[in-house]
Amino acid sequence: MQRHLISAADLTRDDAVLILDTAEEMARVADRPIKKLPTLRGRTVVNLFFEDSTRTRISFEAAEKRLSADVINFTAKGSSVSKGESLKDTAQTLEAMGVDAVVIRHSASGAPYRLANSGWIDAAVINAGDGTHQHPTQALLDAFTMRRRLVGRDAGLGQDLSGKRITLVGDVLHSRVARSNVDLLHTLGAEVTLVAPPTLVPVGVETWPCEVSYDLDAVLPKSDAVMMLRVQRERMNAAFFPTEREYSRRYGLDGDRMARMPEHAIVMHPGPMVRGMEITAEVADSDRCTVVEQVANGVSIRMAVLYLLLGGNEPAVTHARTIEEK
Amino acid sequence: MSKILIRGAKVLGGEAQDVLIDGATIAEVGSDLSADGAEVVEAAGKVLLPGLVDLHTHLREPGREDSETVLTGTRAAASGGYTSVFAMANTFPVADTAGVVEQVYRLGQEHGYCDVQPIGAVTVGLEGKKLAELGAMHESAAGVTVFSDDGKCVDDAVIMRRALEYVKAFGGVVAQHAQEPRLTEGAQMNEGVVSAELGLGGWPAVAEESIIARDVLLAEHVGSRVHICHLSTAGSVEIVRWAKSRGIDVTAEVTPHHLLLTDELVRTYNPVYKVNPPLRTERDVLALREALADGTIDIVATDHAPHPHEDKDCEWAAAAMGMVGLETALSVVQETMVDTGLLTWAGVAERMSVKPAEIGQAKGHGRPVSAGEPANLTLVDTAYRGSVDPAGFASRSRNTPYEGRELPGRVTHTWLRGRATLIDGKLT
Numbered sequence: 001m002q003r004h005l006i007s008a009a010d011l012t013r014d015d016a017v018l019i020l021d022t023a024e025e026m027a028r029v030a031d032r033p034i035k036k037l038p039t040l041r042g043r044t045v046v047n048l049f050f051e052d053s054t055r056t057r058i059s060f061e062a063a064e065k066r067l068s069a070d071v072i073n074f075t076a077k078g079s080s081v082s083k084g085e086s087l088k089d090t091a092q093t094l095e096a097m098g099v100d101a102v103v104i105r106h107s108a109s110g111a112p113y114r115l116a117n118s119g120w121i122d123a124a125v126i127n128a129g130d131g132t133h134q135h136p137t138q139a140l141l142d143a144f145t146m147r148r149r150l151v152g153r154d155a156g157l158g159q160d161l162s163g164k165r166i167t168l169v170g171d172v173l174h175s176r177v178a179r180s181n182v183d184l185l186h187t188l189g190a191e192v193t194l195v196a197p198p199t200l201v202p203v204g205v206e207t208w209p210c211e212v213s214y215d216l217d218a219v220l221p222k223s224d225a226v227m228m229l230r231v232q233r234e235r236m237n238a239a240f241f242p243t244e245r246e247y248s249r250r251y252g253l254d255g256d257r258m259a260r261m262p263e264h265a266i267v268m269h270p271g272p273m274v275r276g277m278e279i280t281a282e283v284a285d286s287d288r289c290t291v292v293e294q295v296a297n298g299v300s301i302r303m304a305v306l307y308l309l310l311g312g313n314e315p316a317v318t319h320a321r322t323i324e325e326k
Numbered sequence: 327m328s329k330i331l332i333r334g335a336k337v338l339g340g341e342a343q344d345v346l347i348d349g350a351t352i353a354e355v356g357s358d359l360s361a362d363g364a365e366v367v368e369a370a371g372k373v374l375l376p377g378l379v380d381l382h383t384h385l386r387e388p389g390r391e392d393s394e395t396v397l398t399g400t401r402a403a404a405s406g407g408y409t410s411v412f413a414m415a416n417t418f419p420v421a422d423t424a425g426v427v428e429q430v431y432r433l434g435q436e437h438g439y440c441d442v443q444p445i446g447a448v449t450v451g452l453e454g455k456k457l458a459e460l461g462a463m464h465e466s467a468a469g470v471t472v473f474s475d476d477g478k479c480v481d482d483a484v485i486m487r488r489a490l491e492y493v494k495a496f497g498g499v500v501a502q503h504a505q506e507p508r509l510t511e512g513a514q515m516n517e518g519v520v521s522a523e524l525g526l527g528g529w530p531a532v533a534e535e536s537i538i539a540r541d542v543l544l545a546e547h548v549g550s551r552v553h554i555c556h557l558s559t560a561g562s563v564e565i566v567r568w569a570k571s572r573g574i575d576v577t578a579e580v581t582p583h584h585l586l587l588t589d590e591l592v593r594t595y596n597p598v599y600k601v602n603p604p605l606r607t608e609r610d611v612l613a614l615r616e617a618l619a620d621g622t623i624d625i626v627a628t629d630h631a632p633h634p635h636e637d638k639d640c641e642w643a644a645a646a647m648g649m650v651g652l653e654t655a656l657s658v659v660q661e662t663m664v665d666t667g668l669l670t671w672a673g674v675a676e677r678m679s680v681k682p683a684e685i686g687q688a689k690g691h692g693r694p695v696s697a698g699e700p701a702n703l704t705l706v707d708t709a710y711r712g713s714v715d716p717a718g719f720a721s722r723s724r725n726t727p728y729e730g731r732e733l734p735g736r737v738t739h740t741w742l743r744g745r746a747t748l749i750d751g752k753l754t
Contacts, residue, residue: 087640107643108641109526109643110524110641110643113595114596114642118596130525131525133525202521202528203518204522204523208523
């Protein structure tokens with residue numbers, strides 16, 4: 001494992017499988033009455049959020065607390081950042097307080113990379129979503145969810161997603177989730193297809209390790225998982241598509257379309273969903289939709305990442321079992 | 327004024343000759359000239375060029391003296407072998423009146439490191455809406471002949487047409503920063519494979535090419551000449567080549583960084599590589615080199631764009647666009663054009679001195695190295711190789727993309743009308 005987690009593309013297959021396996025161990029902690037491990041006791045993690053994100057921040061915070069880390073939450077709003085302080089000064093100020101890891105969410109693509117590589121700070125950097133670049137823990141929790149559902153909770157241990165056909169639908173252009181997922185799913189051996197109106201696919205996509213289609217109905221029957229990406233209504237103001245209704249008709253997932261998917265296939269969404277836009281309530285609330293599971297898995301994955309980056313040589317798994325044995 | 331004998335220099339890279347400067351003028355060029363009463367500069371093995379002329383420099387004064395001043399910028403110019411620079415109009419206040427251009431001109435004269443020829447804004451406040459008083463700037467003491475809204479594109483086709491027409495009355499030229507604004511909203515880097523991966527807003531080649539295509543057609547229609555700033559794509563080269571073949575009066579410049587660097591460097595997210603127009607692909611770089619060699623692109627211009635450290639020591643999106651270039655331009659041209667066999671030193675002189683002086687009508691610059699001509703000269707140690715150390719820059723800013731990179735060539739002497747501004751690599 002590397003010292004930082006900046007991009008899903010930085011992970012090897014073995015790294016990724018290790019994280020998924022570790023997350024399974026972490027998930028067991030959540031099933032216990034006392035959902036806590038002492039692994040990161042005495043370590044300090046700061047959640048440095050320059051962009052509003054309640055769910056990701058809470059997920060990281062839950063993961064950090066379950067590992068007994070000391071947690072500092074920093075949000076840009078109302079902080080010195082809004083008074084013009086630079087990323088560098090903010091990061092150095094926090095590090096001076098003795099943090100071991102920085103979980104950063106930033107609207108600028110590359111901000112976590114800069115933080116990790118500019119010599120500004122020494123702490124480990126975990127990317128919690130940067131601009132339209134990457135969101136690696138999201139991709140990991142998605143892969144974790146797919147492996148559980150498509151391979152099996154126990155059967156999946158040590159396994160990747162070889163041969164699984166994964167379809168991502170929606171605003172690929174503006175999506176860090178799509179970029180991270182394409183990278184990671186490819187590394188894990190899955191076959192990825194992106195479906196979107198051509199306006200929402202980036203120029204340069206031809207080098208990505210995936211297929212691109214404009215026809216959702218043709219792809220659905222050949223999908224083991226279909227991940228719907230959020231589409232912001234405002235995009236239609238920039239002529240990415242004519243109207244919300246037309247988008248919904250051509251690229252939205254409703255009950256009829258879901259019926260075209262193989263029976264075992266699942267529907268995923270990184271949230272927040274725009275119901276009525278990319279996904280209908282019928283689909284969102286169906287048993288095949290894993291949205292809530294993804295949220296729960298997010299905590300396990302973030303625990304695994306924090307543990308592997310910060311836990312050093314102490315095996316978390318042994319810890320977990322020791323506690324269980326008591 | 328005293329005499330200076332430059333002994334044994336390869337004039338324009340040719341045969342070794344002696345060049346005698348008397349006062350502000352070249353007195354004699356020949357073999358075994360007498361050193362009598364002259365200070366001798368041993369130049370064996372070095373290349374002597376006419377003083378370089380930069381048609382595209384940002385000196386930042388007035389307004390952003392924290393990045394550069396006319397003094398520090400012209401010292402940087404002298405250090406890079408330049409004897410004349412054209413100062414872009416995007417200062418604060420904008421150089422859109424006779425008052426501002428005269429101030430910049432006067433500062434250049436006072437400091438004496440390098441002639442400063444101000445460029446006037448095409449439109450008031452660079453806003454693209456209303457023509458600035460181009461005639462007044464031309465009539466002023468600064469004698470402006472080049473007009474540009476550089477940093478912004480004159481995107482309104484009617485305003486561009488009028489500007490092209492209007493400056494004909496006094497032989498001016500409009501230098502266009504070709505960037506279709508709507509296609510480049512939120513643009514952070516070249517749009518392509520790398521931007522797709524990095525999730526940075528794309529600056530598509532077509533945003534440059536469409537404006538160039540429009541402007542060469544406008545120039546043809548109204549019978550004006552037009553100059554294209556910092557051409558950066560293979561497609562732009564094709565359009566200019568086509569325009570020239572059609573007899574359209576168009577000239578074009580390329581920056582040193584577009585001759586050497588590609589958008590692959592953006593993968594570091596280091597804003598030192600953030601520039602406008604953005605670094606393009608290897609294919610573009612090779613097309614630009616070829617075009618500069620075959621004359622489709624007329625000149626090299628630095629687009630020297632100083633920025634204070636804090637404007638680059640941040641995340642990519644927050645960083646300013648631009649790179650300093652005056653002190654590394656000749657080295658980059660040697661690396662990309664001379665050492666690759668694409669250009670001779672005479673060809674370099676043509677593209678970095680003669681032609682830019684001609685386009686900008688810089689009197690006394692870009693002249694032949696021969697008796698009777700003004701002694702604006704640059705001596706280059708072409709055998710030198712060394713890594714770029716920004717700490718040694720004369721510029722107030724350090725935002726170079728070449729830090730630590732080994733480049734060939736080093737300017738050792740620069741003379742402005744017979745007065746040395748740079749001796750053995752040290753400013754006077």
